[in-house]
Amino acid sequence: MNSDEARANASFRDGPGHSPGKLSLEGKSVAVTGGAGFLGSHVVRLLLQQGCSVRILDDFSNGKMEHLGDMVENPWLEIIRGDVTRVADVRRAFSGCQIVIHLAVLCLRESIKAPRRVNHVIVDGTLNCLSVALEDEVELFLNCSSSEVYGSALHIPMDEAHPLRPETPYAAAKVAQDVYVHSYGRTYGLPWVTIRPFNMYGSNSHWQGYRGEVIPRMIVRAMNREPLIVFGDGTQTRDFVYVEDAARAVIELAREPACREQCVNFCSSTETSVRTIAELICRHFELDPATFIRSESPRPGDVARHLGDNSKFRELVGFIPQVRIDEGIGLTIDWFESLPISPQLMLSSERLRAWE
Numbered sequence: 001m002n003s004d005e006a007r008a009n010a011s012f013r014d015g016p017g018h019s020p021g022k023l024s025l026e027g028k029s030v031a032v033t034g035g036a037g038f039l040g041s042h043v044v045r046l047l048l049q050q051g052c053s054v055r056i057l058d059d060f061s062n063g064k065m066e067h068l069g070d071m072v073e074n075p076w077l078e079i080i081r082g083d084v085t086r087v088a089d090v091r092r093a094f095s096g097c098q099i100v101i102h103l104a105v106l107c108l109r110e111s112i113k114a115p116r117r118v119n120h121v122i123v124d125g126t127l128n129c130l131s132v133a134l135e136d137e138v139e140l141f142l143n144c145s146s147s148e149v150y151g152s153a154l155h156i157p158m159d160e161a162h163p164l165r166p167e168t169p170y171a172a173a174k175v176a177q178d179v180y181v182h183s184y185g186r187t188y189g190l191p192w193v194t195i196r197p198f199n200m201y202g203s204n205s206h207w208q209g210y211r212g213e214v215i216p217r218m219i220v221r222a223m224n225r226e227p228l229i230v231f232g233d234g235t236q237t238r239d240f241v242y243v244e245d246a247a248r249a250v251i252e253l254a255r256e257p258a259c260r261e262q263c264v265n266f267c268s269s270t271e272t273s274v275r276t277i278a279e280l281i282c283r284h285f286e287l288d289p290a291t292f293i294r295s296e297s298p299r300p301g302d303v304a305r306h307l308g309d310n311s312k313f314r315e316l317v318g319f320i321p322q323v324r325i326d327e328g329i330g331l332t333i334d335w336f337e338s339l340p341i342s343p344q345l346m347l348s349s350e351r352l353r354a355w356e
Helices: 003-009 038-049 065-073 085-092 108-114 114-133 169-188 214-223 241-253 274-285 312-316 323-338 341-348
Strands: 029-031 052-056 077-081 099-102 140-146 194-196 198-203 228-231 240-242 263-266 293-296
Touching: 003 038, 029 038, 029 085, 029 293, 038 052, 038 065, 038 241, 052 085, 052 194, 077 085, 085 114, 099 114, 099 194, 108 169, 114 140, 140 169, 140 241, 140 293, 140 312, 194 241, 198 241, 198 323, 214 228, 214 274, 214 323, 214 341, 228 274, 240 323, 241 263, 241 312, 263 312, 274 293, 274 323
Parallel strands: 029 052, 029 099, 052 077, 099 140, 140 194, 194 263, 198 240, 228 293
Antiparallel strands: none
């Protein structure tokens, strides 16, 4: 186990609602769509550690073989290069599997310029996955949603009863995804659970092109001593969760029978502004925020305020994330600095206004 995994393991504590009746995943066959992606690669590693056999379905448009590292040599892992929008690929990936973890997605920024393409992958792809999972009589369809379905906060903190008010085509497609999953449970009896992670960051995160997320993009700029760009005034807030915490949350949700047929937030319940993130990164690299933070015009459909309520997850699963934002940013910077690629080359792939 590497130090990142050990730190993530240490971040779990039994809360007051911790269930002694959690299921074992050992010996289960699990299909993971998007398993070579940011979150998916961490989920796959934990599944293999749980004693599962894992089959990844990924078209490698977002995912990378490098994310899987030494896992590619594991005899209990099978990798299928395919697409959730093709039913034949989904059938091949799900065949013989008892659990499906559905993570395949296209990013928010792409949805602003190509809403139909993103809808095709998220909505039609999910329908394909649901239909095949139903045919195969899987034990559980674990659906990965997004906090973006809530839009800007109408009340703080945002619990699972918060109205669904999507700001972007991506968020609208994720709402449709969630509703379809729920409907397959109600109509056909498909066992399901939906996790709604808030803003994830950490190792294997995307900095390249239009997929670049705010924290990795800022880290790459800081490594090159270039200004950190904030779209808008930087007062917009997010609830950030470290990706290893989020991956273990997915695993624990699959193990907890009390969560079935429910949507559950996963968040830190800590509100952090985008400007604060920029300042933390500047501090790590000993850069003057007054000089190295620059504002530009806002991104279309940007959410103004996000702060999640994790009490339901804590009650049902007994999980309290412990990786604080300052610690997590340090771990993420360590990962970037360990990559066998120069900071200059990283920066050359940047697409700053990725939605245009």
